[in-house]
Amino acid sequence: MAQLPEDIIDRLIQMERRIQALSTAVNTRPPITEVVNGSLTVRRQPDPADPTTSVTLAQINSSGPGASKPVLRVSDAYGHEILSDDILTGGLARPWLPMLPPQDWASANWPATSATTWTTIAHSQNPIWQPKLRLRMATRVSSGATGQIRVMVNGVQFGTTVAAGTIFDHTDLATADMQANFGKDLTVEIHGIVTSASGTVYAKPILMHGRQT
16 A cells, blocks of 8 residues: 555645635625625726726725715726716716706697698607606697597507597507617607597697606
């Protein structure tokens, strides 16, 4: 039988202890999907030949103002901050989202029609960034007349037809296939029709935005 070094037993014991320590560390460490009292940073190395340079693409830090709130920052490949939260009050800091300016409340200046067949009186196009759409719209009708207003999204009716003079407010899917239509143009049309012998119907969008499902 071959002679073993005298300290082989000690080496085996030390190896066993190290294996147990590693096993304990693996089983007790926090899951990699969770950041506890620290931060998660995603970096990009622009030049593979220069490992000393990198650009921070995203950072989630668990210690915000007062070391109590998380902070989220997402940057593009050039270091421009394109998404971040407001660390003081919550909500978004960037991007700055457009808001609808105050609208003319004189219905004589609104999109309108006197036609007794469905007629497009307003039209817009926007890229699809979110799967749902909310549209709120004021409608009116001239004295003594009756009419209806409806909304079409990419040629399909969106919500129900409302009587002119009431509020249209509807939230629903803007597309049934977000994967195929992401970034494509979304066409929104407002149709009006006079259902009395004569008169005019009016419609004015006062809120429109995309949202999550």
